[in-house]
Amino acid sequence: MSGDAAGHKREWRLLHHAIVQVIDSYVCELAKAGRAVWVSSKRSPGCYSQFITLYDIQLLQPEMLAALQTLLAGYRDWSIEIQVAAPDGERTWDWRDMTIDISHDRIIDRLQHDLLPPHLRQVRFGTTIDEYNEELAATVRRLMRKPV
Numbered sequence: 001m002s003g004d005a006a007g008h009k010r011e012w013r014l015l016h017h018a019i020v021q022v023i024d025s026y027v028c029e030l031a032k033a034g035r036a037v038w039v040s041s042k043r044s045p046g047c048y049s050q051f052i053t054l055y056d057i058q059l060l061q062p063e064m065l066a067a068l069q070t071l072l073a074g075y076r077d078w079s080i081e082i083q084v085a086a087p088d089g090e091r092t093w094d095w096r097d098m099t100i101d102i103s104h105d106r107i108i109d110r111l112q113h114d115l116l117p118p119h120l121r122q123v124r125f126g127t128t129i130d131e132y133n134e135e136l137a138a139t140v141r142r143l144m145r146k147p148v
Contacts, residue, residue: 005045012043012050015078018071019050026064052082057117060084065100065107065125072104079103084111100125108132 020039027037036056054060060082068080080102098115101108107126114121127135
């Protein structure tokens with residue numbers, strides 16, 4: 001990570017370009033033309049995250065997530081947040097928290113799998129948020145030397 005604004009801007013630009021290339025390799029031209037995926041083009045100084053929204057849930061592929069994670073090996077302070085947008089016309093669920101957080105060493109699946117189409121309900125896209133929270137609590141207990 002570069003501590004200066006110019007370094008941050010350079011890293012953002014390089015990572016953003018690499019993210020777009022990964023997305024392009026997994027998303028067909030028809031999906032891109034139909035705006036089925038959105039990669040944020042806004043950079044916020046001091047924010048080390050890139051944002052992607054998938055408007056077509058069929059684009060949610062474990063292989064694409066792994067490829068995005070691979071990019072972060074060279075950008076360990078950065079993360080990628082993927083938000084899954086509600087299907088067209090679907091307004092009965094709150095989809096704002098339907099996200100997957102990717103860092104260089106972990107993919108955290110924050111999806112509510114019961115809201116996903118049947119063929120995706122059993123697919124895990126990384127460590128579930130419950131597993132992550134349990135792991136974090138165990139680490140805190142260990143650091144505080146409290147029994148499990």
